[in-house]
Amino acid sequence: MADTQPQLLLDPQFLVRLEQLELVSRKIFMGLMKGERRSKRKGQSVEFADYRNYVKGDDLRHLDWNLYARLDRLFVRLFMEEEDLHFYVLIDTSMSMDFGKPSKLHYVKQVAAALAFVGLCNMDRVVIEAFNERLTRSLPAVRGRRSLWRVLDFLNKIEPGGGSNFKESLRTFSLKSSGKGIVVVLSDFFDKNGYEDALRYLVARQFDIYCIQVLAHEEIEPEIVGDLKLVDVEDDDVAEITVSGPLLKRYKQNLASFRATLSEFCTRRGISCLFTDNQVPFDRLVLTYLRQRGLVK
């Protein structure tokens, strides 16, 4: 089952490499505070954006006097505004995540920590939410590299427990979160009620969504033999099986189909979807796979 050994979420060498990365949003969102990212708003940066007609009350400092001289009309120069980015990490902490070696939860914590650090380095507004049947814990928005310890402290305190209710959890999150931005959902997506509705809430809020499905190796290649009574750790549901060649084959087919469905669902809605298992080194996941997917650069 789960690996209970306390492990360091991020090691310093890895942090150095993460410092060079930044989160990429395929959408331009309006931020709350001035940041380092281009905002939908026109603002105070040095990068020219557009012209518009002068209306009364405009700051005369932004008038383009050259243009007035040429056209004899008043135009105001608009500049690109740089703002901060909302970066949400949603971590599934249901009992099913406490499985594997290392446990899936530990793995997603590491991924969350890494992504959060990238965000903090780039002065993004990082919010981390833990959920199982509902939102359980929440890390208020933090910015700046100095907040890393808060992120790690929060992650370390997350314990597995409870069942899964994607729909309820993500609905609550959608209602609660004010700003738009990037949402990374870290889960195994094994919710018997389905994940579709839940993701639709996020889509509706126009988040830039990334779904990372983390599975234990034992779930991908089950090494079980004989007549077994499988007990679901979340709801004690029982499935009696006799392990056989056809059953294992069918299981793998179903798993592949489940992934394909998730992938298709996400693709249709502009959600990036990534699959990994707990045997893939998480640094490679962050540095390679997420880069390829365009979450970081």
Next chain:
Amino acid sequence: MLKFIARNWFPLALIALFVFSLPGFILCILNLFGVDAEFNTWLQENFNLSYHLSLAPFLTILFLLLPLVIVILYFLKLKRKPLQVPSTYLWKKSIEDLHVNSLFQWLRENILLLIQVLAVMILIYSVLGIRFHGGTSQGKHYILIIDNSASMAATDVSPSRLEWAKQQALKEVEAADDDDYGMILVFNSKATTLQTYTNNKAKFRDAIKSIEQTERPTRIEEALSLAESLANPVRSTEDVAVQPQDVPEGQERVLVPVKGISAVVHLYSDGRYAKLTEASLANLAAKQTGKTLLGDLNLRYHRAGQSGADKVNNLGIVAFNAVRILSKNAKEANLDIQKLQVLLRLQNFRPEAAQAKVHLDVYAGGKIVHAELTTVLLPKREFKKADPESEQEDKDVPGENAANILLPPLDVRDNLILHARIDGANDQFPLDDQAWLVVGTVRKAKVLIVGPNNPVLDAFFEQEASLRLASTEQLSVADLGGEAYRKKISGGDVDLVIFDRCAPADEADMPQANAFFIDRPPPPWQRPKNTLKNPFLAVSKRDHPILRYLTTLWDVGVNEAFEFDVKKNLDEKVKAKFELPESDPNRRVYPPLTKLLESGGGLPLMFTMPRGAYTDLVMTFALVGEEGELMSNWPLQPSFPLFFRNVLYLFGNVDDAVRSVTVQPGEPMILRPEAGVQALEITPPSGTMIHMKRGNRPDFVFSATDKAGVYLVQRDDGGVRNFSVNLLDANESNIEPRDEIRIGNERISAGQDRPQPRDLWKWILVLALVLLLVEWYIYTKRVAI
């Protein structure tokens, strides 16, 4: 069709299993109801099959229930191990897809159930003890006669003929029904009953396994006679003579004739035994009762070994002898340093000519003192099979040649041992590739002469030739019964006592040695007064060793001889004991006289009388008279020294060592050490020393001569001698097994191997185990089926 089978193989397999199980269930149920015997008979008659369920009825029921239990267990899935998984979501979906829990789907795929049920059913069949009979013996009694003679050590069948015979015998035992009684006889030069009639197969197996190879020659007579006597008893109560004549009415007895036990005799042998003589066949009970030769004996011959003269590969030494070459000049002759002429006869039984390298090593005191190597060319064996219709024997002439080796002068006092061996014979029968010979030392007789002066005897014993054979001591008539006389005769110090015209007064004074009485009968007989004047000497037993080489006795003249009658001349004091009734334990019987010479009227002139282990030779006439004058002209005849020489050889135990005595394995060796030796220690080649003490016999009979080789004999006086045991038997060396054996006029061909009922349960059990292995493999490796 194939598609249908492929799609529905599991239900079809289940149906097949059910059909397969039906016979087993029926057999078990028949057994439970106790009607299996009739059914077995029917099975055996129609299908050559039988079964025997050795389980108790309740165990049978349990066995029958096992497949059912397995199926129920599968349905109930009683043994499911709980295992926590992150989510049963995908598993549930998978099993729903497969409909594993639906009966049809479950049945469609569950190969393990099939295998387990099949394995259990096969186990049930194995317990049923089904046997296949190729044909069974009808006789309820059988006798296995196994030959373990030397030639059965031949390796033409692997590992040896004896092992083959044992295997065949074991098969025969296994083939027998539980009600059949069998017996095992083993024979070589003797026959031994290894196991009396029993139906306990475990005893049989142990007995057969205990049979060991011997190096003895083959004599089948005893075994045959033993087996035959059981099948054909001589006694017959059918004879009306035993029915009393005047039996009161109503009390007549019905006399049931004794029937022999009709037995099937299986003879496992190579058929290489000496031709049966009429005399040995005459002892067969069936012949005595006037039936056919073997009567009720149904003899079956199982040939051990590969048939065919071309398959024989053997060279063998069949004779080994050594002769001393004495110098013609008696005075120059040195009895101790002598040349030896060694004669070796070899036979080749191969279908091609052979060259035998023969090593001859001469050992003295345990060390090689001389070695010879000679090559003997042996022609091929001539073999021509006789026409089976004719009465002629097969023509079988082995290639034979002899090697004469003249050894240089050797000191024969050193216990010379000659060892001959064929080098690199590389044949199927190594036992006859070597032979030993012990060159004996001269054993002189110790002779005590009691009586008045006898110039004839003196002249004889003073000769050079006699001195080589005997040393003499003389006592006068006055010494008879005296201390010196008694001391001499009681310790076994003498081999022969010659009582010349005198005899001990009492039986108690008779010597513990052979005795030669001249002109006197031994006590308790007395010399009769009446004599026969000038009797004519007629030889009544020409082939007696005492009369060997004697041809001209017809012109021997005798002055007078006493007329001996074993009943009349008996001492009156002891006569009563001879006339006691038969049942009296103190009754003495008249000794049988062996007449060697008799008068024309049939009166014994020379005869022998046994006296315990000794023999008394009685001559009823004197050689010389009171004054030393000749009473017979025999001492002047050439036959006289020959006669006395014979007396010395036979009664004086002279061994002139010209030819060393060798015996075949198993034959008793008669050792005649010098007089006075009381105990012997004999060490056979195998090394375990055997102690022997002198009994009341003049010789020691050593019978543990099972191994060929040199035996060491240590006497209590410190003397050491050897003797050798050799096979030297052309019949054994000819290892070609006979295709048919002859018992008198009856020919018995080697039968085909009798089809043995084969126990199938072992194979069925193996199949069940293989199935279980397959099941285990599938279970653990999850082979995709």
